[in-house]
Amino acid sequence: VQLVESGGGSVQAGGSLRLSCAVSGYTYSGYCTGWFRQAPGKEREGVAALDGDGDTSYADFVTGRFAISKDNSENIPYLQMNSLQPDDTAMYYCAWGPSSAMPAIQARGIMSPAYFAFWGQGTQVTVS
Numbered sequence: 001v002q003l004v005e006s007g008g009g010s011v012q013a014g015g016s017l018r019l020s021c022a023v024s025g026y027t028y029s030g031y032c033t034g035w036f037r038q039a040p041g042k043e044r045e046g047v048a049a050l051d052g053d054g055d056t057s058y059a060d061f062v063t064g065r066f067a068i069s070k071d072n073s074e075n076i077p078y079l080q081m082n083s084l085q086p087d088d089t090a091m092y093y094c095a096w097g098p099s100s101a102m103p104a105i106q107a108r109g110i111m112s113p114a115y116f117a118f119w120g121q122g123t124q125v126t127v128s
Helices: 101-108
Strands: 002-006 009-011 017-024 032-038 045-051 056-058 066-071 076-081 090-097 123-127
Touching: 002 090, 017 032, 017 090, 017 123, 032 066, 032 076, 032 101, 045 066, 045 076, 045 101, 056 066, 056 101
Parallel strands: 009 123
Antiparallel strands: 002 017, 017 076, 032 045, 032 090, 045 056, 066 076, 090 123
């Protein structure tokens, strides 16, 4: 499975970006895709997740500002980020895992990187 993110960049506070993740090589019908971010000196944290049933999960700090979606025809997950703030500056990673990831996220209220087996190389988002 290969994941390749794109869409990062530098924006001013209040601006928007849309991240994309090209996914290839996953042959199972069930899945859970997620976006994580990691700022320098901080742990990787979950941002949003979406599974094949359309269930979503968002971190409290992005609710109402970010939206996760997926183009099923092209197998591309997206993360639409609005009202960006300097605290959103980080490397953003696309992740892919089994459908069992979403029940785990919902049960524990935590989007753990351990739930996801495959990762992209990351795309930098800088907000000033």
